[in-house]
Amino acid sequence: MKTHTAVSPPGKPDRTALSRIRARIWRDRYLLLLGLPGLAYFLVYKYAPMFGLYLAFIDFNPFQGIFGSDFVGLEHFKRIFSDSEVLRVLWNTLYMSFLQIVFAFPMPILLALMLNEIRNQVYKRVVQSIIYLPHFLSWVVVVGIWIIFFRGEGIVNLFLRDVFGWNSIPFLTDPSFFKPMIVTQVIWKEAGWGTIIFLAALAGVNPSLYEAAVVDGASRMRQIWHITLPAIRSTIVIMLILRLGTVMDSGFEQVFLMLNPLNEDTQNVLDTFVFYKGIQQADYSFATAVGLFKGFVGLVLVMSANRLAKKFGEDGVY
Structure with missing residues (x-):
């Protein structure tokens, strides 16, 4: 008799692959928990502050806020190379x-x-x-x-x-x-x-x-x-x-x-x-x-x- 392997329809995730991933996560759950503090550190102190880089492209005014301030493009970067200080x-x-x-x-x-x-x-x-x-x-x-x-x-x-x-x-x-x-x-x-x-x-x-x-x-x-x-x-x-x-x-x-x-x-x-x-x-x-x-x-x-x-x-x- 021929056996047929279940194949997920196009556009849908493979259930077999997902079950393997879930099984692997459950197997290594304690190791993953040990890595959570390090992951949280990088997310909070390294990646989250990167949203503030938008300040470099605007003329920030605290009263207008980040999205209310005027967009100036690369003006501040030009100032870096023109300021003697x-x-x-x-x-x-x-x-x-x-x-x-x-x-x-x-x-x-x-x-x-x-x-x-x-x-x-x-x-x-x-x-x-x-x-x-x-x-x-x-x-x-x-x-x-x-x-x-x-x-x-x-x-x-x-x-x-x-x-x-x-x-x-x-x-x-x-x-x-x-x-x-x-x-x-x-x-x-x-x-x-x-x-x-x-x-x-x-x-x-x-x-x-x-x-x-x-x-x-x-x-x-x-x-x-x-x-x-x-x-x-x-x-x-x-x-x-x-x-x-x-x-x-x-x-x-x-x-x-x-x-x-x-x-x-x-x-x-x-x-x-x-x-x-x-x-x-x-x-x-x-x-x-x-x-x-x-x-x-x-x-x-x-x-x-x-x-x-x-x-x-x-x-x-x-």
Whole structure:
């Protein structure tokens, strides 16, 4: 006898497929419940605010509302490239991100390589715990520590005065010290935490490769250069691509807390500029346009870096 499989009419969903989906959802119901908080976070804080991007294309008037305000198209985006203050802030942001990529990004890699060479596991865990700790401090606490150390009568200036006889150095008010201090804070706070990913990648390196290198007479530096680094190259590329996506983000909290009346005119970045324009000066439309421009640049950089990585044979992010 021939058996006939029930086929749903055109335009109607396949009942068999729907029943399989329902069965799979019911089977994995607890895993799906665990993912709900993360999904809710992205929906509330990432996707829902995107409706406010319409402000970038109107001349927003609080009394007329969003849909009652005049539509101006790309006028606010044109203002971004014609306003000298925006160009200065954009340069500060890019320059600060460049310094962080050059000096802060390699630090977790170097720390992971050094920790990987430690054979005493107890000492290794103690060192790991110590360098992880600053990550759990808020930027308020970190900047507060920096102010205590580097203010006019702080520990650093007292040391320089008592040991070398120098006058007090205005670390916190001199604009030339601003960017180096920001980069140093990022290294101190986040370098240890960043080693977690690279140590996990190093754990997957085949030990027989090192044994073969020892037999061939390779030194430790040769082993690191020809075995360890190539083994974590894909991880380094992925982390670099993700870092390029935040090249327009300089860390609002950190920069905002480090600004003061003596350096804020020259050391503003896009994040603090948007805050001043949007919150303090109530220029909501222009601030939204700047924020949208910043996100668009980050998207372009990620996509370009990912395509470039694929051309060189790496996996990339997607």
